[in-house]
């Protein structure tokens with residue numbers, strides 16, 4: 001009985017290990033479409049919430065800018081330096097402008 005249980009635990013451990021979301025999850029950047037700045041946005045923006053919350057938005061550059069301010073001031077996001085900030089903002093406003101269809105997940 002004890003031995004079976006231990007085997008079960010070992011198997012369970014492996015399942016946990018192999019099932020790590022980082023494999024696959026990181027590869028598709030949580031659905032963020034391809035583009036300059038994707039890696040940065042993925043790294044910078046998905047530590048607190050999924051990228052879905054970003055993908056569902058369609059905002060002007062000014063509104064994305066405000067979102068960044070809001071993330072820093074109200075949500076505790078680390079402030080990106082000027083270069084990083086521009087890269088993130090370029091990506092967001094290019095990929096997720098107001099006129100885009102919401103819930104874009106195609107990765108192109």
Ligand code: HEC
Pocket residue numbers: 041044045046047048049053054057067068071075076077078088092
């Ligand atoms: C330190 C944690 C943290 C980081 C890092 C972070 N966010 Fe957020 N974000 C939050 C929290 C918490 C909320 C939910 C706020 C609420 O609805 O009150 C949120 C909500 C949002 C929303 C939803 C706004 C809405 O109107 O519903 C967007 C868009 C967003 N974040 C974009 C970003 C982007 C882009 C980045 C990267 C530049 C980012 N976040 C990084 C914590 C974070």
